Amino acid sequence: MPLAMSLFKTLISHHFHTLFKPQNPLHRSQVINSFLHKSLLCSSLFYSSKTYSPRFEDGIEPAEDNDQKENKKPLDVIFKEAVSERLGENAESSESESEEENKELKSRLRELEREVRRLKAKSSCKDDLKKKESKKSKRKSLYAVFTNQESYIERHAERIKEEPEVYKELSPDMEVFVNHLYKEGYFNNANFMRGNKLEFGCFESRYGRDFIKFAAEKFGKDNQEIAKWLSGSDLKKVALFGCPSLARKNIFAAKRLRKVFEIQENTVCTKCVLKQSCKFVNQSVWKGDTKNLNLAVVMRVITLYALESVPPELAVPNEIKVSVSKLLKEVLKLSQSIS
Structure with a gap:
């Protein structure tokens, strides 16, 4: 195929050169006729080579080309x-x-x-x-700061942790008073008493002692009329001695008792051995009834002395112990006479 095309191009260029070369007219017509004849021959050769080539035979393209077209x-x-x-x-x-x-x-x-x-x-x-x-x-008191020693509250807290909560036996006066409270029904809710029977061994623990304090104060609230018959001299001795402990309620109970007898706070606080650890030194009580004697206040104070539930620094003299014993007996006697 490339050979036929090159021959065709060569013939065409040669015939065009001879055709357009200046010659006579007759010769030009002959040349034209020969050119047409030769060109027809070349075209037939080109057509025959094209028709009989393997690519265009029977007008069907090769399968490879068809596959390539299909794959495109x-x-x-x-x-x-x-x-x-x-x-x-x-x-x-x-x-x-x-x-x-x-x-x-x-x-x-x-x-x-x-x-x-x-x-x-x-x-x-x-x-x-x-x-x-x-x-x-915790914040130390002035006594603890200047003396480099622990206050009573700190020592008492440590003592509670270290020492077993076992107390002495009740005094005879206290046993009689507790027996009276038991008969009056003030120990009905005491879950530490087996079979609801009175056994004084149950009060050798801290819980039992606290229950006695609670029952005595409740007894004082229920029997307020007894207060006016109590011995004033014994009550005044107890009031002048000071506070039985550093607990807030106990301190203010003693202050109320002093207020009834018009005892100045500084006369008691200046000589108190617990003043370095007390937060209420020389403070007076103004709220509530401070003119009339409250039996619940009295019972809170004297019960602490009777149970010996006082700080070890506080040495209770025999005079105060005798006054407390007398007051307990008076309360018991007056209660029995009223009932």
């Missing part, structure tokens, strides 16, 4: 297929990566949970230690 796809289809394949690969890789990340996150979360538990345990221990230290490092 538009660019947008090829691009979409490539993108989808890439996305599929990315999705698979992202899924595997996400699974690995989830595993790592879960393991980290477990480690964090363990660490949080450890920190909580440590913080709870630290809080307990801080509470204990704060309890120990």
